[in-house]
Amino acid sequence: MMKLYEYNWQVRKEWFDWCDAVTEKELLKKRTGGKGGILYTLFHIVDVEYSWISGLQGKPEPQEPSFEDYANVQKLRDYSARCHEEIASFIYTWNSSMETLILADENATDESESFKYGEIMRHVLAHEIHHIGQLSVWSREVGKQPITANFIRRGLFDS
Amino acid sequence: MMKLYEYNWQVRKEWFDWCDAVTEKELLKKRTGGKGGILYTLFHIVDVEYSWISGLQGKPEPQEPSFEDYANVQKLRDYSARCHEEIASFIYTWNSSMETLILADENATDESESFKYGEIMRHVLAHEIHHIGQLSVWSREVGKQPITANFIRRGLFDS
Numbered sequence: 001m002m003k004l005y006e007y008n009w010q011v012r013k014e015w016f017d018w019c020d021a022v023t024e025k026e027l028l029k030k031r032t033g034g035k036g037g038i039l040y041t042l043f044h045i046v047d048v049e050y051s052w053i054s055g056l057q058g059k060p061e062p063q064e065p066s067f068e069d070y071a072n073v074q075k076l077r078d079y080s081a082r083c084h085e086e087i088a089s090f091i092y093t094w095n096s097s098m099e100t101l102i103l104a105d106e107n108a109t110d111e112s113e114s115f116k117y118g119e120i121m122r123h124v125l126a127h128e129i130h131h132i133g134q135l136s137v138w139s140r141e142v143g144k145q146p147i148t149a150n151f152i153r154r155g156l157f158d159s
Numbered sequence: 160m161m162k163l164y165e166y167n168w169q170v171r172k173e174w175f176d177w178c179d180a181v182t183e184k185e186l187l188k189k190r191t192g193g194k195g196g197i198l199y200t201l202f203h204i205v206d207v208e209y210s211w212i213s214g215l216q217g218k219p220e221p222q223e224p225s226f227e228d229y230a231n232v233q234k235l236r237d238y239s240a241r242c243h244e245e246i247a248s249f250i251y252t253w254n255s256s257m258e259t260l261i262l263a264d265e266n267a268t269d270e271s272e273s274f275k276y277g278e279i280m281r282h283v284l285a286h287e288i289h290h291i292g293q294l295s296v297w298s299r300e301v302g303k304q305p306i307t308a309n310f311i312r313r314g315l316f317d318s
Contacts (some may be wrong), residue, residue, distance in 0.1 A: 003199035004281055033296030033305075074242045122163055129285050130257075130308040133292020137192030149289040151282035157275045 001121055003156050005091045008049075008128045010154060012080065014147040015042060015135060019073040026142050028071065034134035038142075041135055043067050043076055045128045050083035052124050055103055056117055057090050094121065162315050164250045167287045169313060171239065173306040174201060174294060175318075178232040185301050187230065193293035195303075202226050202235055202295055210244035211283050212270055214262055215276055216249050253280065262316045 019027055019039065027039040035041045047065055054062050070076045099118035115123075129149075136146035178186055178198065186198040194200045206224055213221050229235045253315035274282075288308075295305035 003277070004285070006280070007285060014187045031296075031301035034292075114167060115311055118162070119311055119316040122166070122315075126163065126288050126308065126310045130292040130295070131287040133193075133289040134296050137190075137293050137296045140192035149285065152274055152278055156190070156281075157278040 001125075002091060004125050004151075004158055007151050007154065008125065008132075009084065010156075011132055011147060011149065012042070012128070015132065016073060016077045016080070018139070018144070018147055022142055022144065024072070027073070031138050031141070033137075034131060038135060038138055039071060039073070039076065040067055041131050043070050043079075045131050046076070046083055048079045048127055049124050050119050052089060053087040053090055056101075056120060076109065106135070127145055160253055160284075161250060163284050163310075163316055166310050166313065167284065167291075169315075170291055170306060170308065171201070171204065171287070174291065175232060175236045175239070177298070177303070177306055181303065182302055183231070189265070190297050190300070192296075193290060197294060197297055198230060198232070198235065199226055200290050201239075202229050204290050205235070205239045205242055207286055208283050210214065211279050212246040212249055215260075215279060216246070246284060 019042070022038070028037060031037055035044045043065075051062055054060075067081070070079050096098075099116065100113050101117040103117060103120060104114040131148065136149065139146040178201070181197070187196060190196055194203045202224075210221055214221075224238070229238050258275065260276040261273050262276060263273040264278060291306075291308065295308065298305040
């Protein structure tokens with residue numbers, strides 16, 4: 001589990017660096033599909049990971065962030081780093097005994113809406129990889145090579 | 160690990176069904192980014208999973224399939240099912256003792272190119288999710304709603 005989170009964080013960092021070489025106009029441009037734009041997608045990825053993992057940590061639901069406050073690469077990179085600092089320890093202490101713990105969704109209208117911790121952990125993982133796939137299409141629209149999505153050759157299994 | 164593979168297989172099946180309602184012209188149309196087309200991407204996903212997992216199973220490298228033989232939804236669905244039958248048992252018997260087994264890439268020009276089994280297993284997982292993200296953008300170009308990428312609410316953690 002941890003290795004896939006590390007993969008996501010590494011890939012996300014590389015996308016932030018990729019953004020440094022792209023105009024703000026392109027980063028904010030409305031696009032077809034997904035969350036409709038490059039920078040907004042990265043913001044959404046950070047927000048979703050932070051919200052769900054905060055929930056698993058037993059913290060109250062974080063206040064919903066406003067994209068306007070982070071609609072700039074450096075601001076978003078800093079926001080991502082702050083969120084990361086709060087959640088990373090939880091990811092690193094994850095173990096199989098936590099798989100079946102239950103997170104009840106307090107905002108659900110359906111009382112039966114609750115999730116196993118293992119389900120959320122995988123949901124967050126897949127969520128980021130999926131959205132990064134969308135960025136890779138848009139990067140070609142911008143005329144730039146996307147960040148590689150390869151899990152191999154990233155040193156994630158070097159001992 | 161197994162749950163994320165099951166997720167991929169479930170999502171892939173839903174995309175095949177999605178394809179049934181889309182014209183062959185749209186499915187084969189050349190698109191920007193990724194592998195350049197909807198049906199070819201699904202073919203590539205099947206091929207990559209099958210090749211890598213065959214390697215982990217100790218089987219010889221499968222003969223490279225030709226997309227022309229599967230450039231139709233039903234043919235591709237059948238091909239995916241045949242590959243799945245060959246590899247599923249390996250995924251279901253996966254356990255942590257296999258993480259650090261070594262797969263040497265016989266085709267690598269660099270002799271040092273070898274991978275841990277755990278690395279390959281995650282590479283294949285992330286590979287499919289990433290490419291499905293690309294399909295989700297293209298589905299909006301076709302004017303259709305994409306298959307949900309949600310891991311939650313799929314019954315994958317129902318006991």
